[in-house]
Amino acid sequence: MTHHEEPRHLEIKDDSDRTVAQAEVTTALGPDGTVRTSMQSDAYAPRGYRASLVDAVMDLPEVRASDRVEAAVPYGDSESLERLRERTEDAQTRAAGATTLLDANVPSGPDVTEPGPEPDDEPLP
Secondary structure (H helix, E strand, C coil): CCCCCCCEEEEEECCCCCEEEEEEEEECCCCCCEEEEEEEECCCCCCCHHHHHHHHHHCCHHHHCCCEEEEEEECCCHHHHHHHHHHCEEEEEEEECCEEEEEEECCCCHHHCCCCCCCCCCCCC
Protein backbone atom coordinates (compact mmCIF):
# COMPACT_ATOMS: atom_id res chain seq x y z
CA MET A 1 0.00 0.00 0.00
CA THR A 2 1.23 3.49 -0.80
CA HIS A 3 1.45 5.74 2.28
CA HIS A 4 1.51 9.50 2.22
CA GLU A 5 2.39 11.42 5.35
CA GLU A 6 1.17 14.68 3.85
CA PRO A 7 -2.42 14.95 2.62
CA ARG A 8 -2.79 15.16 -1.14
CA HIS A 9 -4.69 18.12 -2.48
CA LEU A 10 -6.74 17.75 -5.68
CA GLU A 11 -8.49 20.51 -7.59
CA ILE A 12 -10.97 20.52 -10.45
CA LYS A 13 -10.98 23.73 -12.48
CA ASP A 14 -13.60 25.09 -14.86
CA ASP A 15 -12.95 26.47 -18.35
CA SER A 16 -11.83 29.81 -16.94
CA ASP A 17 -9.21 28.07 -14.71
CA ARG A 18 -11.23 28.75 -11.55
CA THR A 19 -11.20 26.01 -8.89
CA VAL A 20 -14.76 24.68 -8.57
CA ALA A 21 -14.12 21.50 -6.56
CA GLN A 22 -11.31 20.33 -4.32
CA ALA A 23 -10.38 17.49 -1.99
CA GLU A 24 -7.82 16.59 0.64
CA VAL A 25 -6.88 12.90 0.69
CA THR A 26 -5.01 11.21 3.55
CA THR A 27 -3.95 7.60 3.76
CA ALA A 28 -4.21 6.15 7.25
CA LEU A 29 -1.20 4.17 8.33
CA GLY A 30 -1.91 0.71 9.65
CA PRO A 31 -3.36 -2.61 8.56
CA ASP A 32 -6.92 -1.42 7.95
CA GLY A 33 -5.98 0.44 4.76
CA THR A 34 -8.41 3.34 5.19
CA VAL A 35 -8.26 6.50 3.11
CA ARG A 36 -9.92 9.66 4.37
CA THR A 37 -11.03 12.45 2.09
CA SER A 38 -12.75 15.75 2.56
CA MET A 39 -14.44 17.17 -0.53
CA GLN A 40 -15.72 20.69 -1.14
CA SER A 41 -17.14 22.41 -4.17
CA ASP A 42 -18.51 25.70 -5.37
CA ALA A 43 -22.25 25.69 -4.68
CA TYR A 44 -22.88 26.92 -8.23
CA ALA A 45 -20.53 24.54 -10.04
CA PRO A 46 -22.25 22.98 -13.07
CA ARG A 47 -23.16 19.32 -12.88
CA GLY A 48 -20.24 17.02 -13.63
CA TYR A 49 -17.45 18.79 -11.76
CA ARG A 50 -18.23 17.10 -8.45
CA ALA A 51 -18.35 13.67 -10.10
CA SER A 52 -15.00 14.43 -11.75
CA LEU A 53 -13.55 15.20 -8.33
CA VAL A 54 -14.81 11.88 -6.95
CA ASP A 55 -13.27 10.08 -9.93
CA ALA A 56 -9.94 11.86 -9.42
CA VAL A 57 -9.91 10.84 -5.74
CA MET A 58 -10.96 7.23 -6.38
CA ASP A 59 -8.36 6.85 -9.14
CA LEU A 60 -5.41 7.80 -6.90
CA PRO A 61 -3.05 4.85 -6.42
CA GLU A 62 -3.25 5.06 -2.63
CA VAL A 63 -7.05 4.96 -2.74
CA ARG A 64 -7.09 2.04 -5.17
CA ALA A 65 -4.69 0.17 -2.86
CA SER A 66 -6.87 0.79 0.20
CA ASP A 67 -9.63 -1.37 1.64
CA ARG A 68 -11.90 1.41 2.88
CA VAL A 69 -12.72 5.04 2.21
CA GLU A 70 -14.17 7.58 4.61
CA ALA A 71 -15.44 10.68 2.82
CA ALA A 72 -16.81 13.96 4.11
CA VAL A 73 -18.91 15.94 1.64
CA PRO A 74 -21.12 18.99 2.12
CA TYR A 75 -24.64 18.11 3.21
CA GLY A 76 -26.91 18.13 0.15
CA ASP A 77 -24.15 17.36 -2.38
CA SER A 78 -26.08 14.57 -4.05
CA GLU A 79 -23.82 14.44 -7.12
CA SER A 80 -20.72 13.57 -5.07
CA LEU A 81 -22.60 11.04 -2.93
CA GLU A 82 -24.14 9.38 -5.98
CA ARG A 83 -20.74 9.03 -7.66
CA LEU A 84 -19.11 7.77 -4.44
CA ARG A 85 -21.80 5.09 -4.17
CA GLU A 86 -21.14 4.08 -7.79
CA ARG A 87 -17.39 3.81 -7.16
CA THR A 88 -17.56 1.99 -3.79
CA GLU A 89 -19.25 -0.99 -2.18
CA ASP A 90 -21.42 -1.25 0.93
CA ALA A 91 -21.61 2.53 1.33
CA GLN A 92 -23.21 3.90 4.47
CA THR A 93 -23.94 7.57 5.01
CA ARG A 94 -24.87 9.70 7.99
CA ALA A 95 -25.39 13.38 8.55
CA ALA A 96 -23.02 15.30 10.80
CA GLY A 97 -24.09 18.93 10.94
CA ALA A 98 -23.43 20.58 7.58
CA THR A 99 -21.55 17.48 6.37
CA THR A 100 -22.50 14.03 5.13
CA LEU A 101 -20.08 11.28 6.08
CA LEU A 102 -19.72 8.22 3.86
CA ASP A 103 -17.99 5.01 4.92
CA ALA A 104 -17.52 2.37 2.23
CA ASN A 105 -15.33 -0.42 0.92
CA VAL A 106 -13.02 0.26 -2.00
CA PRO A 107 -13.78 -2.39 -4.62
CA SER A 108 -11.04 -4.63 -5.88
CA GLY A 109 -11.34 -6.18 -9.28
CA PRO A 110 -11.09 -5.48 -12.98
CA ASP A 111 -12.60 -1.98 -12.76
CA VAL A 112 -9.79 -0.75 -10.49
CA THR A 113 -6.80 -2.47 -12.06
CA GLU A 114 -4.53 -1.16 -14.75
CA PRO A 115 -5.95 -1.44 -18.26
CA GLY A 116 -5.17 -4.71 -19.96
CA PRO A 117 -4.24 -5.32 -23.58
CA GLU A 118 -6.64 -4.17 -26.23
CA PRO A 119 -8.95 -6.92 -27.52
CA ASP A 120 -8.32 -8.29 -30.97
CA ASP A 121 -10.11 -6.40 -33.70
CA GLU A 122 -11.05 -9.60 -35.52
CA PRO A 123 -14.72 -10.53 -35.29
CA LEU A 124 -15.72 -13.70 -33.51
CA PRO A 125 -16.81 -16.61 -35.73
